[in-house]
Amino acid sequence: MSAQKIASQGWRAAVPASKRKEAKIGTRKIENMLLLGITLIAAAVWIFPLYWAFVTSIRDESHVVSSEAGLLPDMLNLSAYGDALFNSNLLTWYINSIGTSVIITVLVLMSGMMCAYALSQMRFPGRRALYAVVLASFMIPSQALVVTQFVLMNDMGLVNSWAGIILPQLIVPVVIIVYKQFFDAVPKEMREAVLLDGGGEYTLLFKIYLPLNWGITSALAIITFIMAWNQFFWPFLVITSENMMTIPVGITQVRDTFGVNYARVMAVALLGAAPVAIAYLIFQKKVTEAVMISSGVKG
Amino acid sequence: MITNRRKHIMVAITLIAPFVFIFALVFLYPTLRMIELSFTNAALIGSGEWVGLDNYRRLLSDSLFYTSLKNNGYFVLLTVVPTTVIALAIALAVNRLAGRLQALVLAIFFLPYILPVSVVTQIWAWMLDFQFGILQPLLERMTGRPVAVFKHPAWVMPTIAAITIWWTNGFNVLLFIAGLRNISPELYEAAALDGASRRQLFMKITWPLLWPVTALVLTLQLILQLKIFDQVYLLSGGGPFNSSYVLLMMVYREAFQLNHGGYASAVALVLFVLIMVVSVLQFQLLRIGGRK
Numbered sequence: 001m002s003a004q005k006i007a008s009q010g011w012r013a014a015v016p017a018s019k020r021k022e023a024k025i026g027t028r029k030i031e032n033m034l035l036l037g038i039t040l041i042a043a044a045v046w047i048f049p050l051y052w053a054f055v056t057s058i059r060d061e062s063h064v065v066s067s068e069a070g071l072l073p074d075m076l077n078l079s080a081y082g083d084a085l086f087n088s089n090l091l092t093w094y095i096n097s098i099g100t101s102v103i104i105t106v107l108v109l110m111s112g113m114m115c116a117y118a119l120s121q122m123r124f125p126g127r128r129a130l131y132a133v134v135l136a137s138f139m140i141p142s143q144a145l146v147v148t149q150f151v152l153m154n155d156m157g158l159v160n161s162w163a164g165i166i167l168p169q170l171i172v173p174v175v176i177i178v179y180k181q182f183f184d185a186v187p188k189e190m191r192e193a194v195l196l197d198g199g200g201e202y203t204l205l206f207k208i209y210l211p212l213n214w215g216i217t218s219a220l221a222i223i224t225f226i227m228a229w230n231q232f233f234w235p236f237l238v239i240t241s242e243n244m245m246t247i248p249v250g251i252t253q254v255r256d257t258f259g260v261n262y263a264r265v266m267a268v269a270l271l272g273a274a275p276v277a278i279a280y281l282i283f284q285k286k287v288t289e290a291v292m293i294s295s296g297v298k299g
Numbered sequence: 300m301i302t303n304r305r306k307h308i309m310v311a312i313t314l315i316a317p318f319v320f321i322f323a324l325v326f327l328y329p330t331l332r333m334i335e336l337s338f339t340n341a342a343l344i345g346s347g348e349w350v351g352l353d354n355y356r357r358l359l360s361d362s363l364f365y366t367s368l369k370n371n372g373y374f375v376l377l378t379v380v381p382t383t384v385i386a387l388a389i390a391l392a393v394n395r396l397a398g399r400l401q402a403l404v405l406a407i408f409f410l411p412y413i414l415p416v417s418v419v420t421q422i423w424a425w426m427l428d429f430q431f432g433i434l435q436p437l438l439e440r441m442t443g444r445p446v447a448v449f450k451h452p453a454w455v456m457p458t459i460a461a462i463t464i465w466w467t468n469g470f471n472v473l474l475f476i477a478g479l480r481n482i483s484p485e486l487y488e489a490a491a492l493d494g495a496s497r498r499q500l501f502m503k504i505t506w507p508l509l510w511p512v513t514a515l516v517l518t519l520q521l522i523l524q525l526k527i528f529d530q531v532y533l534l535s536g537g538g539p540f541n542s543s544y545v546l547l548m549m550v551y552r553e554a555f556q557l558n559h560g561g562y563a564s565a566v567a568l569v570l571f572v573l574i575m576v577v578s579v580l581q582f583q584l585l586r587i588g589g590r591k
Binding site for chain 2: 040230
């Protein structure tokens with residue numbers, strides 16, 4: 001402690017040290033409780049829209065709009081869910097969303113992993129240029145390309161098809177960058193040992209580099225899947241027929257002839273969100289890890 | 300040895316081929332085509348005639364373009380700094396918690412981020428419904444009467460901004476938490492031994508060491524919010540009186556509703572260049588920041 005500090009704290013010498021410490025701990029405790037309270041209230045406010053959507057979805061429509069309806073769940077009427085599942089195209093949209101998102105995830109990871117392996121472990125002409133392209137494509141706003149991407153899909157006859165939804169979503173440069181970082185970190189000795197044994201690059205990639213990086217592969221797979229599932233703008237443009245729509249586009253189509261049915265709209269919204277929400281709650285740690293790693297905050 | 304080298308290169312080319320091919324097909328070609336189309340009067344489908352800089356001249360005298368540009372700027376102002384501040388506050392609060400409670404609270408703040416945009420807009424359209432919305436009594440207390448927020452020029456952008464913050468904030472919270480975890484606890488212990496107050500701990504340790512993450516969040520948000528379309532389209536459709544009309548909305552409407560492929564390409568190219576410039580500046584900024 002500096003001399004100045006001791007001088008400035010001189011007045012405190014009048015109070016016994018133990019008492020001082022107790023008082024300080026006392027105020028800290030109150031402060032901590034207060035902060036905890038504020039945090040929990042903020043969390044409650046944050047989750048409220050989802051809670052309210054759920055409460056609405058399990059009510060009768062007549063009760064939803066009545067003035068007596070309170071904040072607490074007072075009914076358990078699942079008819080809005082049944083209605084949503086069986087009187088709309090929701091199941092078809094599920095299939096479209098699951099199908100396209102799974103294919104996008106597999107293709108993005110495969111192409112990304114292969115490209116990253118070549119960039120990280122191999123020497124070939126144009127390697128630096130390719131890496132520059134990968135880094136630069138980070139910055140390309142795909143939303144600004146939709147006009148000509150649509151023209152292209154139309155030329156290839158892919159409007160209103162899974163391939164049309166999938167193709168423009170296959171460029172996810174961050175997957176390459178993350179894989180490259182992880183491949184760079186694999187010890188060189190392993191590589192040399194395999195090469196001495198007569199193994200080739202494919203053996204190395206699929207038997208050594210990939211198994212060593214299952215953790216990051218599963219993390220990347222989960223966020224790629226969630227991103228693909230949530231994509232709205234592009235599927236909205238490339239799909240016009242209702243039975244080819246994905247969940248995020250389809251659920252905006254659920255309307256009733258006689259005014260809006262709020263219970264049903266909320267049931268549809270929650271059913272649309274359920275797969276990714278459940279995936280997140282199960283793989284919470286993986287999702288957190290993937291977000292942190294892919295944004296480069298934690299390597 | 301030469302055949303070995305050749306084989307090595309062939310394998311490398313096979314490995315990079317899928318990415319390079321898709322990149323050329325869905326990114327490079329559409330970019331070049333967009334530049335070309337912007338100099339023509341083409342409809343969305345089919346080719347047009349070369350009209351030189353006509354589309355750009357028209358753009359510069361199109362008042363809707365300036366309205367969109369202004370609204371994009373307004374939306375950036377309404378979201379970027381507020382979401383960063385809110386995310387930092389939440390991250391600091393969550394970071395104080397431990398164990399299961401921390402996991403639970405973090406999950407609550409992150410959950411909206413993984414929802415599809417249309418789910419978010421439908422929930423909020425219901426929350427703010429003019430007749431039956433649960434938030435209308437609150438608005439009534441503030442303004443004296445219920446407000447049709449998505450049909451009111453002064454309310455529409457701030458409301459969409461608030462919903463966007465609710466939706467995307469979880470991502471920023473995670474980045475801040477990662478940043479906070481990277482700060483060594485020993486620094487706080489040492490400072491606490493020296494009798495530093497909470498305020499001092501934040502100003503002298505947390506804030507400076509967290510600055511790289513803050514800069515990252517700010518710039519990521521800036522780029523993200525320039526590209527806004529989905530929420531606006533779903534909640535207000537750009538209205539009322541174009542008060543929430545944004546650049547991407549203009550691209551969408553010109554191309555897909557008015558069938559002006561050439562003009563839409565010109566608008567898209569402006570947006571493209573705008574975002575690329577901001578991204579390059581961001582990249583440089585972060586690199587300089589990283590070097591310090």
